[in-house]
Amino acid sequence: MAYTLNNEQLSAVQNTEGPVIIIAGPGSGKTRVVTERIAHLINSGTSGQNILALTFTNKAANEMKKRVHSITNNQDAFSIWMGTFHSIFAKILRKEAIKIGYTNNFTIYDNEDSIKTIRRIIDNKNLDKEIYNPKYIFSKISFLKNHLISDTKYFEQIDLIKNDKINNQEEFKNIYQQYVKICQTSNAMDFDDLLIKTYDLFKHHVETLKKYQTLFQYILIDEYQDTNKVQDAIVKQLSKKHQNICIVGDDSQSIYSFRGANINNMLQFKNYFKTVKEFKLEQNYRSTKNIVKVANILIEKNKNKINKRIFTNQEEGEKIKLFEYYNDREEGDKTAEKIQESIYKNKTNRDEYAILYRTNSQSKAVEDGLRKRGISYKIFGGLSFYQRKEIKDILAYLKLITNHHDDTALLRIINYPSRGIGLTTVEKLNEIANKEQTSIWSILNSEKIDQLKINSSTKNKLHNFKNLICDFHTKINEDLFTTSQFIVKKTQIIDKLKENLNEENINRLENISELFNTIKFFSIKETNNSITDFINEISLDENHDQKEINNTEHVSLMTLHQSKGLEFKYVYILGVENGLFPSQKKTKHQTDIEEERRLFYVGITRAIKNVCISYALNRFKFGTVINSSKSCFIEEIEHLLNIDNITKYNTTYKNQSLLNKNKHYINKQKNKSSLDYNPLKKLKKISSDIYRDKRLLKIGQKIKHNIFGIGEITNIDLSDGNEKIKVIFQNSGEKILLTKFAKFEIIE
């Protein structure tokens, strides 16, 4: 990226006043333009706190802050309001919570929390879960919220209600209303609430809106093609005063309509603001001519788009390759083999390879192949660290002591670890809280509890639970690490897991250790390290694993969605089959097909040097094999691809097909008997600190940490009772680790 800015890029950087739209094709140096633009503002004397920059991930925001800082050499870069819509608005909402009937320690519900809440409502109403599928109800509510149709508004939508009647879902409106109410009494917001509550706040509190309108002199929003209606509305609220608003995006890369994203926000920007300056970044600095050609031909099939033509001055490069495989296993295996060969032949690093797929579940087959060959890899996404059961359990304690009314947290732990409060009791509590329209905690604290038909021993247990939480609450202002340790000790969560050291529990214990490590880091690193701050950060921090690992060399595995904004030298796109990609559910409507095509476009344009596309003729789904065929998208570009391998492969495959079936079976048996490696447990198995003898540590000792790699101990600190070691890692620099929790092994 050592090129200087081209004219169009330069104009995009320097035109800071008034509404600006930057249409930035893939690889067009967009990130650089955005960064330079912000740096330019800072250099021209704008104070960081007067700039609002909304990005698509928090990771991108942090990197950008650092870059702006290094360009400007101005500490002000760190005071820019930069982050995702959700995290910035959460920050604002915590400040202004009182105005909208919340307190500033409100809880943020993730999707699992929301669905659990909805399931509870459906249970309470004794509705048929076949008709009222909690997941479906949740996505419907989410859709409505993102389109600014509140529960009260919904009651006025005659056609929607009529529709529910036809579908035998008359109760939906009441579920929606109840869900909103429970979130309120629980002092909790789901992801969508973070947006709509902000919108409502600004709508109903003019003085607050004015405050932020004045504060944000310059507003910049990246990936505007993936904003939804609420986000668009808030942006319009905020930019009204100064109108220094710059939106950046590429309509051809809009891939999030399932969560309400609407390309039209971008397409209609020019109609809303009258004097919009438009810049088109059409030169691609990333990919070869061959890649750009295929991408262009593909996206041309889409009707709804802004006209532009991406071009590149990079080398011609190789043709994109197409492979056909017998089944998904073979696809995974051969892909791993190809990567191994390529690493050897081209002398490249593993981190220059990415394997992309449509659904998370597809990672398994490739993982097997990579593992077999000892190629280290890293799966992005999937089940995030903070979504694991054992982690959520502990976090639920932290949530509950800061916000007693968080019913979801309470229900999660009222009987975990089991303390004799069973389902029947919980149901009774739930029922009365529901009837009184209040939180369960309020019930526990009122005389209502005496009216319940619960025997005295259970009542006593409830009483003890209440006291336990109150006891924890008194520690709320102490150090976060101390508090959480106290909780774990008092509840005996760890002790109980240790009683039965099976593989699963060992894994849980390791994850809990990892959590404590994070907590310790957090309380050392952050100045305001209250429980609320911690919860806030992790609730919106999508991927814990992904940040820490960036120094180890590994092949990246991720969904096509997650690959947005990234680039790799070599990209492998797997499972390009009808029914999978485009997804079965997206083949009906033209707009859906177009979005899937954009997703393919995103995948292809991640590559710098080459892309390999593959599909399999048979694929495992729900444990059974189903036939599949190559995607209709391939047909659109097939004349540009290198298909040499297809015909060659087909002749051998027929003879092998029977053999493969047997092989598959044998492999399966083998895997079962040998120490089974569960991909979900990933890298966590490298060492088990529960058994490690820590007395052997001394300065100069070499250790191997499962995240930071190999390093040498340079200091040992016993001052506060917890042994801390300072380690200089070869690749990750200096780290302070708590021996009690860090996962590493002693080497040599």
Place this chain on the structure above:
DNA sequence: CGGTAGAATATTTTT
């Protein structure tokens, strides 16, 4: 109330 075994169900994509 707690634990477990066998049955049912799920695969789009994510802040």
Place this chain on the structure above:
DNA sequence: TATTCTACCG
């Protein structure tokens, strides 16, 4: 196949 739910027994 892998995870979650349900029914039943102690």
